[in-house]
Structures are given as C-alpha cells and as structure tokens.
Amino acid sequence: MSETAFAMTGGQVTFDGKPILRGVDLTVRPGEVVALLGANGSGKSTLVRALLGLTPLSGGQTLLYGTPPARFRDWWRIGYVPQRLQVGGGVPATVGEVVASGRIARQSRLRRTSQADRAAVAEALEAVRLSDRAGDPVQSLSGGQQQRVLIARALAGQPDTYVMDEPTAGVDAGTQQLLADTLAGLVRGGKTVVLVVHELGPLEPIITRGVVIREGRVAHDGRPPRPEGECARPGHEHVHPHAAETTAGPLTGWQGDPR
Numbered sequence: 001m002s003e004t005a006f007a008m009t010g011g012q013v014t015f016d017g018k019p020i021l022r023g024v025d026l027t028v029r030p031g032e033v034v035a036l037l038g039a040n041g042s043g044k045s046t047l048v049r050a051l052l053g054l055t056p057l058s059g060g061q062t063l064l065y066g067t068p069p070a071r072f073r074d075w076w077r078i079g080y081v082p083q084r085l086q087v088g089g090g091v092p093a094t095v096g097e098v099v100a101s102g103r104i105a106r107q108s109r110l111r112r113t114s115q116a117d118r119a120a121v122a123e124a125l126e127a128v129r130l131s132d133r134a135g136d137p138v139q140s141l142s143g144g145q146q147q148r149v150l151i152a153r154a155l156a157g158q159p160d161t162y163v164m165d166e167p168t169a170g171v172d173a174g175t176q177q178l179l180a181d182t183l184a185g186l187v188r189g190g191k192t193v194v195l196v197v198h199e200l201g202p203l204e205p206i207i208t209r210g211v212v213i214r215e216g217r218v219a220h221d222g223r224p225p226r227p228e229g230e231c232a233r234p235g236h237e238h239v240h241p242h243a244a245e246t247t248a249g250p251l252t253g254w255q256g257d258p259r
C-alpha cells in the first residue's frame, strides 16, 4: 500500500454536543493538491484541524503519514497555515522571527540555527515578497501581509505537505497569483497540498481534486469544480442560494446552502 499523507476514516467531531463532522472519510496521497470547499460553517476548518490532530475526534480515526496524531513525531513534514489570526499574538515578534519559527520542527537541541535555516527563512521571505520587512513588528503589517507571513512560516519549514486554511482570504489578486506560482513550484517538486478555499481563482490550474464539505459530510470528492458565469467573476461573493451538487455531474455551485 502506498504512503498516505492523511487518512481519516469515519471522522466525527462534536462541539458542545453538536455534531460538526459527521463521519468523514478522506485519504490524501503524496503529490495531491486537494481543495476543501463548502459553505461557511460547513466544517472545513474543523476538518483541517482534525486531520492535524489539533481538534480531537469523537469518533473514527485519522492518521498522519500512517501514524495517529498523538504518536506522530515528524511534524517538520507538515506546514500548517491557520485561518487568518493575529500572528505573534501579544508578543512583539518581528516578521523574520515568525518566519524563522517555521524551522523549529527541523531543529534540535544540539543543532540550533544553521546556515540552512537562515537560507530557508530568506527564501521564504523572498517567495512572499517580504524580505524588506523582515525586521518589522508583525503587528505593523496589514492583514494581507500578515497572511503572507504565515505562508512564509510554512514555506520556511520545507515540509512535505502544506495545509492551508483560506490562504487567499483577504489577499489581493497579485498576492494570490504569487501564492499560486509558489505552490505550483512546490507541487512540481512533489509536495502535497490541502487547502481550504472559497475561490479557486489563480490556484485552479494546480488543484487536482475538489472535496466539498456540506454539513460536516463529504458531499463531493473528485474532479475540482469549475466555477462558471457569475461564480467565476473576480471578487464574486460565494454565498450561494443553490445547494452543492453531490458526487456526480458538473459542479458549479459548491458552496451549498448558507446557514
């Protein structure tokens, strides 16, 4: 059997007695580029966090490279870009420091910062065009720039698999294209990508598989949906009155019913 990056079977998550994930089966193999799609509140972020073991399952199981999250040790293999949040929290960290923190899983107590670490951080900053802001406090950056810092932090770790929760949310068109080009290069190098997106936008050419989540279940898993008409218009707000279609047939309205 070939290696799997993620393998969830019957994954369930319950918050306050309310089922949020209701039996998700999802296997992601190395080299796949999987877009998780679905309406607000459908459970995409919860699924991502459960795949990483950050949110515990109340039923089913999930494996990271064949190992349950609690026993997984090779965290350097995963680069996680969480949904937009304040990077650096209350700590006045610089852009360079936050990006360098992406190397921690690769470092050991014996071998701290090396030339390779410094080079990876510099390369990641360049990839998101923030080299000139390395010494600035993260809080002094705009929201979209902070998102780029989070992406650079993941890039700096040079993981095998990238997990990105809405990496293009609130990010301008130029930066979206930059991210798409960066990811395309990583994918050509055999990396695995799982990302939550509302708009495929410039990422569309690299997506190999679309998984639509609807009310905590997989409603479609296969060909990436192709936005058409209004849905394809740049800046289109994806709150659709029509339901997500299920496993067969063309998929043009993947958002499902808004809650």
Ligand SMILES: Nc1ncnc2c1ncn2[C@@H]1O[C@H](COP(=O)(O)OP(=O)(O)OP(=O)(O)O)[C@@H](O)[C@H]1O
Pocket: 015, 016, 020, 038, 039, 040, 041, 042, 043, 044, 045, 046, 047
């Ligand atoms: N920590 C939590 N405690 C309680 N409920 C939660 C928690 N996290 C998420 N939820 C609920 O789980 C449901 C799914 O949330 P989730 O963030 O996974 O959706 P999503 O598909 O990522 O949405 P969006 O597109 O808006 O980011 C929502 O109803 C949300 O309120």
